[in-house]
Amino acid sequence: MIKTTNLSKHFQNETAIDYRDLVFEDGKSYMLLGASGCGKSTLLNMIAGILSPETGSIEIGGEEMTSRSQKEKDKFRINKIGYIFQDFKLIPEMTVIDNINILKLEKVDTSAADEVLESLGILDKKNKKVKHLSGGEKQRVAIARAIVKKPDIILADEPTGNLNFAIGEAVIKQLIEISKGKTLIAVTHDERLGKYFDCTIDMNEVTGGRRDV
């Protein structure tokens, strides 16, 4: 379970976002909806330990995360969280498999790579350079890298943001399928995809938008 309490985050443009307390239960999928700038991605980044909140706390599996060192947060992220970025965060000059094997730098077991690529329908692209793939294929590689380590939590920041609706819908279906039994939190603008998730959270209501500091 992920529990956030009294979270707030300040930004360099002298604005801040205050979050209502949230709870994400284990094994459920959540869709975060909301206008740009309402704090959806910031929440994901704070849960992932990439950003630190100014106030409040985040508990994951009963453990308080915000007070941990950056090194501990990085270690937790590499082992327990699969993060899918909107812009994929792949090395375009490297092959699909090398982009997955980058996790080996932290001794992550990537032996399930073929199986995951197969389930996503891109095993035949395994040795292709990422720069030669389509947007949908790149997104699948990003998903494969996120789930190959069998994380407990999957965070997806606008996983369909760069894809048309048909491909985006297919990607979301696959993401839901392979995330079964795990906690999935996905940020998206597209309400039509809400039917695939267990819960939909309107982030405009959670934060009330940005305020000046």
Next chain:
Amino acid sequence: MFKFAIKNMAIKKVKIVLIVISIVISASVALLAYNISEQVDDGFKSTAEYYDIIIGPAGSSTQLAMNTMFFTDKPLGTISYEYVEELRADMRINAAVPFTMGDSYNGAKIVGTEPFFLENKTLAEGEMFGEKFECVLGSAVAKKYGLSLGDELITSHGLAEGGHAHESNPLRVVGILKQTNTSYDNVIFTAVETVWATHDHGGEEEHAEEEHVHDETCDHEHEEHGEICAILVKTKSFNHYNAVKTEYGADSKLLVINPSEVLREVLENVDMSSKIVYILCVIILIMNIFIISVITLLNMYDSKKEISLMRLIGIGMSKINLLYILQNGIIGLISTILAFATSRLCLILMGEFVASMGIVLNSARVYPLELAIMALIFTISVIPTVVCTLNMSRKDGLSD
């Protein structure tokens, strides 16, 4: 990690090759400049240390020293061989070695002397010259003209090619010196008696038949029996050295020099030039440090996006640090090795070119400071990596 580092470098091979070339060019220039200046300096000093005194006909001290030590320039003229006999009879003298020069073989100078002149040199094959018309070749001469033991050389009058040929008195090769990486490699040595016999006009029919024209470099001027160009002297003690130098120096027909002093003066006269060379070396080195640091930093800034990506997916800064230190270390190591190899290759190529001027560059010679320069090049190809990654680790992954 090593495997990933190699893969990561392979995808940027063009950029990495350009980086390596930039480092190799700048680093090899620094190594080459320092090595050459040191070798020229060392060569001058070691050659000049062997004899205390050189006696020749009145004239230029520098010309006498350069002619007898490095076989460059032309002799000042001649003096009587009687001086040699006189010096040998002197109890204060350890050795008095005659030196004469005036003929050549395809441009390689022929020195008339005694086996003692080559006392500290080793024969690669054959034996030392003994009889008239026997000769010993410097290693470079033997190699250049494909000469071996038993071959006969038709020498020519004068120090440049195209002089009158001494066809009736060929020199027979009896020995070849081991490579010395000095000016000795470029010279042919024979007995002083051979030079006299070659120029004994009564014995040379062709001299009677035709009028030959000396080239401008030939200054030994038809040596008579008993005429030599210089005497190289080793005294028994410093007191004896002073006394002998003063005595013979009083003779107005003679020039008496201490070769070390003269060469030191030559070096001092060109001191400003050598200082400029050293200043240039330092400037080159500082520029290299700057260039290599900038190249490495630019390389790191190019990798910022990649580093940020790795951080976002959870790879720790310590691993990222190690990865980039390893990558830049490999680049630094390859560049350092190639820079060293390039500087040696340049030394070999330049060595062949400058050998004819009496300067011999040994490509195998490595100075401790060169190793320090190489260590510095390697270090500065790695240090900016650490600085850069440490700087990045202070920011969150989203900042980059």
